[in-house]
Amino acid sequence: MASYPLLDTIGDPADLRRLDRKFLPQLAEELRRFIVESVASTGGHFSSNLGTVELTIALHYVFNTPEDRIVWDVGHQTYGHKILTGRRAGMAKLRQKGGLAGFPRREESPYDTFGTAHSSTSISAAIGMAVAARAKGEDRRAIAVIGDGAMTAGMAFEALNNVKHSGANVIVVLNDNDMSISENVGALNNYLARLMSGRFYAATKKTAEKMLSVAPPMKELAKRIEEHAKGMLTPSTLFEEFGLNYTGPIDGHNLEVLIETLGNVARLDGPQFLHVVTKKGQGYKLAEEDPITYHGPGKFDPTVGLVKAKPAPEAKPKPTYTQVFGEWLCDMARLDKRLIAVTPAMREGSGLVKFSQDFPDRYFDVGIAEQHAVTFAAGMAAEGIKPVVAIYSTFLQRAYDQLIHDVAIQNLPVVFALDRGGLVGADGPTHHGAYDLAYLRCIPNLVVMAPTDENECRQMLYTGFTHDGPSAIRYPRGTGPGAEVLKSMQALPIGRGSIVREGKRVAILAFGSLLKPALDAAAELGATVANMRFVKPIDEELVAKLASSHELLVTVEEGCVMGGAGSAVLEALHAGGFSVPVIQLGLPDVFVEHGDPQQLLADCGLDRDGILKSIREHLSRTSGRRPGMAA
Ligand SMILES: Cc1ncc(C[n+]2csc(CCOP(=O)(O)OP(=O)(O)O)c2C)c(N)n1
Ligand SMILES: CC(=O)[C@@H](O)[C@H](O)COP(=O)(O)O
Numbered sequence: 130m131a132s133y134p135l136l137d138t139i140g141d142p143a144d145l146r147r148l149d150r151k152f153l154p155q156l157a158e159e160l161r162r163f164i165v166e167s168v169a170s171t172g173g174h175f176s177s178n179l180g181t182v183e184l185t186i187a188l189h190y191v192f193n194t195p196e197d198r199i200v201w202d203v204g205h206q207t208y209g210h211k212i213l214t215g216r217r218a219g220m221a222k223l224r225q226k227g228g229l230a231g232f233p234r235r236e237e238s239p240y241d242t243f244g245t246a247h248s249s250t251s252i253s254a255a256i257g258m259a260v261a262a263r264a265k266g267e268d269r270r271a272i273a274v275i276g277d278g279a280m281t282a283g284m285a286f287e288a289l290n291n292v293k294h295s296g297a298n299v300i301v302v303l304n305d306n307d308m309s310i311s312e313n314v315g316a317l318n319n320y321l322a323r324l325m326s327g328r329f330y331a332a333t334k335k336t337a338e339k340m341l342s343v344a345p346p347m348k349e350l351a352k353r354i355e356e357h358a359k360g361m362l363t364p365s366t367l368f369e370e371f372g373l374n375y376t377g378p379i380d381g382h383n384l385e386v387l388i389e390t391l392g393n394v395a396r397l398d399g400p401q402f403l404h405v406v407t408k409k410g411q412g413y414k415l416a417e418e419d420p421i422t423y424h425g426p427g428k429f430d431p432t433v434g435l436v437k438a439k440p441a442p443e444a445k446p447k448p449t450y451t452q453v454f455g456e457w458l459c460d461m462a463r464l465d466k467r468l469i470a471v472t473p474a475m476r477e478g479s480g481l482v483k484f485s486q487d488f489p490d491r492y493f494d495v496g497i498a499e500q501h502a503v504t505f506a507a508g509m510a511a512e513g514i515k516p517v518v519a520i521y522s523t524f525l526q527r528a529y530d531q532l533i534h535d536v537a538i539q540n541l542p543v544v545f546a547l548d549r550g551g552l553v554g555a556d557g558p559t560h561h562g563a564y565d566l567a568y569l570r571c572i573p574n575l576v577v578m579a580p581t582d583e584n585e586c587r588q589m590l591y592t593g594f595t596h597d598g599p600s601a602i603r604y605p606r607g608t609g610p611g612a613e614v615l616k617s618m619q620a621l622p623i624g625r626g627s628i629v630r631e632g633k634r635v636a637i638l639a640f641g642s643l644l645k646p647a648l649d650a651a652a653e654l655g656a657t658v659a660n661m662r663f664v665k666p667i668d669e670e671l672v673a674k675l676a677s678s679h680e681l682l683v684t685v686e687e688g689c690v691m692g693g694a695g696s697a698v699l700e701a702l703h704a705g706g707f708s709v710p711v712i713q714l715g716l717p718d719v720f721v722e723h724g725d726p727q728q729l730l731a732d733c734g735l736d737r738d739g740i741l742k743s744i745r746e747h748l749s750r751t752s753g754r755r756p757g758m759a760a
């Protein structure tokens with residue numbers, strides 16, 4: 130049984146701050162070891178958490194948390210923070226139903242000062258907290274801890290642009306590990322590399338070690354670090370142009386330097402920018418060597434590391450929808466030279482690794498910059514290119530105006546390959562693709578498709594690509610029902626669904642991934658089932674046909690009921706003058722928590738039993754019979 134003698138004594142940061150500094154390296158070793166053991170047993174974000182062990186300890190050691198507010202950007206790197214703030218036991222149920230969230234949540238702890246998970250919000254929030262403290266006459270600091278990947282988003286620069294003007298005394302700590310999920314990209318990344326590899330970093334590191342070796346009184350040390358750091362920075366850095374006092378870069382794994390420098394920075398007036406250099410995966414060799422694979426692994430044996438699951442020889446492994454997309458993209462690129470793929474920093478998650486290798490000149494990772502990704506694609510489409518934007522449903526929310534203003538109004542042929550449509554599971558409410566059917570179908574010119582299986586996904590991607598206007602194909606995280614994926618590609622008739630099961634009295638109109646439970650429920654009821662395929666344009670003819678021949682229509686979608694695909698059916702019925710009763714099944718008007726996706730679907734009544742229950746309760750209510758009786 131692993132032992133953590135020092136970590137066992139830390140119930141909260143006050144305990145940490147009572148520790149003599151000489152014990153902090155041991156605490157870091159125990160915390161890092163605990164993170165390895167715990168995350169290997171539950172799965173979760175791994176390499177980013179190993180990289181922030183010392184930084185987390187130093188932040189809680191120097192600042193009077195939770196009175197001083199730490200805002201973690203993205204927040205996937207906060208397991209150490211959660212462990213040191215009294216939630217170590219909760220790590221056993223990390224990202225499981227009823228367990229700890231994988232990101233900071235205000236309702237989870239007073240130390241989680243701001244809910245994050247979508248990147249690049251921390252500086253804005255910290256400025257807000259600093260201005261609030263000043264307005265309330267409270268003496269507290271607000272510290273944003275942001276990664277170099279998160280720094281590539283426009284929102285981070287909107288905040289930097291405002292910080293001096295706001296008068297907010299924020300401290301921005303850049304956790305620079307030269308990685309996003311993939312390798313970080315863009316000019317800022319190169320700039321940071323120059324700051325890191327130039328004379329600044331080497332000199333600071335050497336000086337700090339020299340200073341520490343003579344161990345002068347701390348006050349003297351702090352003063353000399355500050356002078357030295359100051360003295361080096363002849364050319365002002367980009368961050369000083371924004372009005373922040375830049376310090377660094379410093380070694381983010383050296384607790385002494387971190388504590389001294391943070392303490393020093395904390396005492397300086399005006400907005401501060403501390404550049405900290407860390408290694409993603411620090412302390413676990415396999416993650417240090419491959420921080421991408423170890424960014425968000427499932428469960429694994431830490432003594433062995435992640436091993437590729439060997440499928441049983443006879444079993445043909447089911448491809449994920451992401452893999453179906455990635456394969457289609459390469460096939461389509463070979464057929465049409467106009468195709469260019471764009472991703473906002475999600476190469477692996479969106480299935481673009483192979484495409485990036487096979488078509489490097491037609492592959493663009495724009496960094497965490499969804500707004501730029503969409504309008505960049507629109508610019509290409511305006512010039513006859515056929516861009517495919519691979520983007521998670523939840524992250525497209527960041528570029529909603531660009532979708533409308535730059536793509537749809539101009540009716541430009543951009544294909545949105547919307548991965549993670551529906552409930553994603555462990556990442557929870559910030560990442561569920563819950564709203565895309567609603568937020569997409571109200572946009573004119575946009576064709577919105579939801580495949581019911583892997584082959585239909587491929588055909589819909591082709592349909593979107595050959596359509597002369599914008600289109601979105603939304604598919605869920607993970608695998609589908611296991612349909613054979615035909616290599617041939619056939620464009621589907623736009624706006625056409627079809628009846629896939631003939632029945633009577635009740636007709637279930639299924640959209641996307643929930644066709645399977647709909648069919649299972651229909652088999653029990655003798656109901657009709659339609660695969661609607663298109664959320665927009667909705668197949669009004671099919672809706673009218675079903676309304677004219679059934680007593681009850683049931684719409685089923687893995688998306689919010691409010692404004693979703695079912696609402697499109699209601700609108701079609703109303704326009705056609707039908708008054709047939711309709712049950713709309715989908716995600717409820719609440720933020721669905723994190724947990725196992727199948728369990729979450731069942732909790733939302735979107736599995737076979739849930740669909741059956743809703744229909745039977747309706748029928749018994751309307752026919753005066755008790756729930757539970759056969760329809
Ligand atoms: C708006 C948004 N887009 C994409 C993501 C997906 N994402 C999560 S972490 C990450 C990389 C973050 O890099 P960095 O800030 O450097 O943190 P590190 O993982 O290196 O610690 C990305 C792209 C996100 N969380 N939010
Ligand atoms: C923190 C973050 O936003 C990403 O790491 C996200 O968790 C990836 O999600 P998938 O695991 O679905 O690719």
Ligand SMILES: [Mg+2]
Nearest residue numbers: 276277278308
């Ligand atoms: Mg990084």
